[in-house]
Amino acid sequence: MATTTKYVGKPVKRKEDARLIQGIAHYVDDRVLPGMLYLGVVRSPYAHARIRAIDTEKARTAAGVVAVLTAADLSQAIGPVPCAAQLPDLKPAPRPVLALDEVLFVGEGVAVVVATDPYTLRDALDLVDVDYEALTAVVDPEKAARKDSPRVHDSLADNIAYRWEIEGGDLRKAFRQADRVLKLRMTNQRVIPVAMECRAALAEYDRGDDRLTLWSSSQIPHLLRTQIASMLKIHESSVTVIVPEVGGGFGSKLNVYPEEALVSYLAMHLGRPVKWIESRRENFLATIHGRDQICEMEFAVQRDGTLLGLRAHIIADLGAYYQLLTPLIPTLSGLMLCGCYRLPNVRVEITGVLTNKMSTDAYRGAGRPEATYFIERGIDFVAAELKKDPAELRRKNFPKSKDFPYVTATGLIYDTANYQAAMDLALQKAGYKKLRREQEAARKKGRYIGIGLSSYVEICGMGPSSAMPAGGWESATVRIEPTGSVRVLTGSSPHGQGEETTFAQIAADFLGVGIEDVAVIHGNTSIVPYGIGTFGSRSTAVGGAALYRCLEKLRDKLLKIAGHLMQEDPAKLVLRGKQVVSRRDAHKSMPLLDVISAAYMAKTLPEGVEPGLDETDFFEPSNFTYPFGTHVAVVEVDPETGTVKLLKYVAVDDCGNVINPLLVEGQVQGGIVQSIGQALLEEAIYDEQGQLLTGELTDYAVPRAADIPWLETYRTVTPTPVNPLGVKGVGEAGTIGATPALVNAVVDALSRLGVRHLDMPMKRERVWKAIRDASSAPSGRARKAK
Amino acid sequence: MIPTAFEYFAPKSLDEALRLVERHGDEAKLLAGGHSLLPLMKLRLSVPRYVIDIGRIKSLRSIREDAGALVIGALTTHHDMETSELVGSRCPLLAETAAEIGDVQVRNRGTVGGSLAHGDPAADYPAAMVALDAEIVVAASSGTRRIRAEDFFVDLLTTQLRPGEIVTEVRVPASPEMSGSAYCKLHQPASGFALVGAAAQIALDSNGKLASVAIGMTGVAVRAYRARAAEAVLAGNKPSGKLLAEAAEKVADGIEPLADLHASAAYRRAVASVYARRALETAISRANERKA
Amino acid sequence: MSVSIQLRVNGKTYQSAVEPRLLLIHYLREVLGLTGSHIGCETSLCGTCTVLVNGRAVKSCTMLAVQADGAEITTIEGLSAAPEAGGLHPVQQAFREKHGLQCGFCTPGMILSAVQLLGDNPNPGEAEIRRALAGNLCRCTGYQHIIESVRYAARKLRSQKR
Secondary structure: OOOOOOOOOOOOOOOOHHHHHOOOOOEHHHOOOOOOEEEEEEEOOOOOEEEEEEEOHHHHOOOOEEEEEEHHHHOOOOOOEOOOOOOOOOOOOEEOOOOOOEEOOOOOEEEEEEEOOHHHHHHHHOOOEEEEEEOOOOOOHHHHOOOOOOOOOOOOOOOEEEEEEEEEOOHHHHHHHOOEEEEEEEEEEEEOOOOOOOOEEEEEEEOOOOEEEEEEOOOOHHHHHHHHHHHHOOOHHHEEEEOOEOOOOOOOOOOOOHHHHHHHHHHHHHOOOEEEEOOHHHHHHHOOEEEEEEEEEEEEEOOOOOEEEEEEEEEEEEEOOEOOOHHHHHHHHHHOOOOOOOOOEEEEEEEEEEOOOOOEOOOOOOOHHHHHHHHHHHHHHHHHHHOOOHHHHHHHHOOOHHHOOEEOOOOOEEOOOOHHHHHHHHHHHHOHHHHHHHHHHHHHOOOEEEEEEEEEEOOEOOOOHHHOOOOOOEEEEEEEOOOOOEEEEEOOOOOOOOHHHHHHHHHHHHHOOOHHHEEEEOOEOOOOOOOOOOOOOOHHHHHHHHHHHHHHHHHHHHHHHHHHHHOOOHHHEEEEOOEEEEOOOOOOEEEHHHHHHHHHHOOOOOOOOOOOOEEEEEEOOOOOEOOEEEEEEEEEEOOOOOOEEEEEEEEEEEOEOOOOHHHHHHHHHHHHHHHHHHHHHOOOOEOOOOOEOOOOOOOOOOOOHHHOOOEEEEEOOOOOOOOOOOEOOOOOHHHHHHHHHHHHHHHHHOHHHOOOOOOOOOOHHHHHHHHHHHHHOOOOHHHHHO | OOOOOOEEEOOOOHHHHHHHHHHHHHHEEEEOOOOOHHHHHHOOOOOOOEEEEHHHOHHHOOEEEEOOEEEEEOOOEHHHHHHOHHHHHHOHHHHHHHHOOOOHHHHHHOEHHHHHHHOOOOOOHHHHHHHOOOEEEEEEOOEEEEEEHHHHEEEOOEEOOOOOOEEEEEEEOOOOOOEEEEEEEEEOOOOOOEEEEEEEEEEEOOOOOEEEEEEEEEOOOOOOEEOHHHHHHHOOOOOOHHHHHHHHHOOOOOOOOOOEOOEOHHHHHHHHHHHHHHHHHHHHHHHHHHHO | OOEEEEEEEOOEEEEEEEOOOOEHHHHHHHHOOOOOOOOOOOOOOOOOOEEEEOOEEEEHHHOEHHHHOOOEEEOHHHOOOOHHHOOOOHHHHHHHHOOOOOOOOOHHHHHHHHHHHHHHOOOOOHHHHHHHOOOOOOOOOOOHHHHHHHHHHHHHHHHHHO
16 A cells, blocks of 8 residues: 555545435335335244144235235245354254244244235234144253253254364363362343344346346345345346345344345245335344353463463354354354463363244354453453452463464464553553552442453454355455546445445555545445455455455556556556656656546557456455454442443454544444443343243333443554455454453452352342342351451 | 324314213223324234324413412423423422433423323323322313322323323422422333332421421332322431431332332332432432522 | 325425324325435334424324324425535534444434434533433444534534524
8 A cells, every 4th residue: 555645544534424414325115116015024923833724814805915925835935044054963943934834933924915005014914813832932041952851843853953162272181280260150141133224125026137136234245145046046147136225234134034035036926026124023033133152161270360271161042043154153252262361271162052032143243242251251250269450360361462373272363462552551541550449449438339351352354265154255346437436346245334435545545546536336236246245344354455455456557557658667656646656756747547548548558458447356364353452341330229330431442454543433432332232231031931021122221322421442553464454353342342341340349249240231130139149148258358 | 113093083172172082982092292102002002993182282281370389281291391490490390200201202292191191100200290299180071170199090001080081281289498309210221211210309397307208109019109108207307317218118118019021029129219218318408408 | 084284394395195093204204205214113212213393303103194284394304404505404514524323324313313402402511412312222333423423513503603
């Protein structure tokens, strides 16, 4: 890249915003097509039941109803929901687009109704009569894993989907040598992504052209196109997927869902466009959930705080079926469980369990928030047990910056880091020592202040294809049009992250043009070359790298043509301010537009140079990237009610080089607040019958503006060599780093009472009960601590 | 998402509205701001055949004084209540309570009459209304009657309202000199309703003793109630930390607290006590400020 | 049975015959084609459907179109001073300036709530802004840049008045 940048590294205002702030952007539901029909899904009220009969007669004959279909009509025509995860001995649990004989979770589709307008549709859904025979619901994953548990799938011998393990070093030796073995059991509860825009799909079929167009609120347009073609058994070349504006994804739209296939099939079958818009209720019931892991950890430690070994068993609740990546997510937790510590001896076992619930899958962070939560909670637990300062315990066990690339016991190669520097900055900004003094003073006054740390490392820039279920590369195409405007096509599919701006920053700097000259196009599979999509903090690290390499090719071509025209060595030319300028003689220059014209007129091209200015690159990363940082949370607990008040939050994140600091800050803040949600408020609760009790926003609390304190965010910058931009990715950092800091702070506040752990979320009653139980314990540590 | 179909009436006068409710009885629902009814209709938990929109009856939207009482029309929105100078000066407890309801948009549309008639056990107003000894005025074509707030709330979503009756206004007696009030609320974090809401209205005499004390509780039980046992501990006494704590302990005496996803009965009971005490403390300090 | 209503939306008068159960949000989106207001829940909690009805922020999913008969409504599309000239309202400008949005789905409602706040209170503090936006959920930004946007807009509006 040019040594001086006009855009990269600057807080450039977003190009996307103009349409969004005026309400003239288009999400799927904003699109109206002539003759459009509306599809709705009749969903199971039972978590586990046999379908005895479905009476569709009343609905079918209602005015305005065009079609009513059940699995009997569709199971031959539409294949099951795809799962890309390949694990040894993974038992099959594919999800049919509609349940045929049995429903396996509340919200599973059993029939679809198509009507002329949404109001008629809504009325008609109530007219479909399904006769169910209730079966025993399997809800608790630990009970589900037992031999005597009722089964979720009749066709499977038990509810254990898979067992996976990873081991490194000599665990036995570590535990033999340990001064102490410390055990902790934690849960990382089930949470619901709650993108503000629910899912939505609209399909149109042109019989003459044999062209199916599917608009979907998705993070993966190309993968969706491939999967829809497979599910419907049609030519992929006949399918176009268009992802217009997407109102948030957080992993919940990194998937392929039955409704996307259903609207596509029905648009073809009925010859009219068919739209499906998910309600929030459906979004809670039938869009993927996240997390839901129970972890038992044993640390082998020395008295001085040195970590020798870690043994862990994770039970992961997968839900009833596999969505795109369901079984894979817990394995990411396993790989990352060493966190940012020298932990040479490790063994992690994972048991993936089927239950009568909605599938879990990739929710912002996908596997890493779980790993980070377990290890960071564990570290604080160890520190408390050994009576060490949690910051010092961390420092003692961090690899040094010279140890990078650092190979973990689970086989990952951490690219670059300086964990100490990030933690030191966080402690300094938070005023850690002063905070500890204030905490002590407050304690004497009967106030419960807690300070929590979390030092995280995460795995981003997903990723090398060898380690990815469906390719980990990304594509970019850059075209310079004859008038000089630049078109960037990316296989990434941003939905709020702002790549229309960051990619334009990169391209504009590279080509020496204005950011207004660059348009970034994404989300249309007939325009953009095949790509993988936006998830796993990969768009800039992988898609941006593809763009970079593309721009290199294009620049070289421009300079070659310019050199020919200017009779100058191309190596001595640079692109600057829409000019090609000689490095030797600044007066020697040529307007870029002349060079572009030459490329298109093709009258005076140097030998071997093809006409046109259009380059494509497919970037395959050699490794993942590993962003890191330290977060500090300060809370006060109201001992009378258990209310947790967040007093201060300081985050130091290192995501490598930064293209746009404003956008990085936005990603970090948003991630932290989602994390605050999980730590303090959010929990998907199913009752014993498998009913989702938190099935609406009236019962599932997501953070509001008034729940959040001012967040202080800072950065250290440790570039990665994995991609030419040196960027690591930042989309998930906040969600990964923050939960343990918050929980550690709450537990720290109660530590004098002898409280060593509390499971998330830190609901008031749970905290209140912990205080009450600890205070009333007859041989409580509270007394000892005094 | 979408309500079932219904027939719609928009009477311009109370008389016309009363005729309509009488005619359609149980099959009709009254619509004012719509913030209790429409959510239920959208989820199809309420499927009325007739909806009578009383939102255009101008006479029901006023705040005035009458014979020393503050008279608040049923269509007064929570926002009107929160920002009315008259309410702020004559009955700050109601303004403070209104400000705690839902969010800005809800306060802009939701009405006091609608909220009271709905009888939600977690609504905010009932705590203040029972603490204030307010009277709820209801009209029927046969005439009007006044119901004491304490009697008005009967059970979950059930009030004294009979078919054919419409809440028209609320009458709040004037607060005595040297009085103070406070509403303390523990929010249900998702919906914003009251897990526990405690309204305290007190008055001090010239010796600093509690000349009167009223504690209204909402969210705790199936209906809002007066914490009489707690009041008895305090009445006539000089408030002290110890006495307030003793009184607060009795706030849920004889009450069977609700238990749900968001709070157990034991927790509600404990927090009711804490919030009642905090409301009392604030009310007393406000009364003292007024005195000073 | 349909009911006839007349109302002004973004300065234009509309006369329509609507089914009584038609929600205002659907009237705006489906009948008038004003799709800038969104639907994010069915329980009056998310605030993405917020519009101004007679100058006050209202969740248009919790209001029947018939209830808006005679009302003056402003949606996000009508907020700009002169949309054809690309003239943005200071609050819209502020959201762009301070990166107050990511996916943009909550943004129209958020902006309209902020407009009402600044009408009521030209110089709100952080806590007042947070409270005023409690009826608008955002899952992307963590709210902080939204708060900064509102402060920025407040400064801008105050300086305009001077």
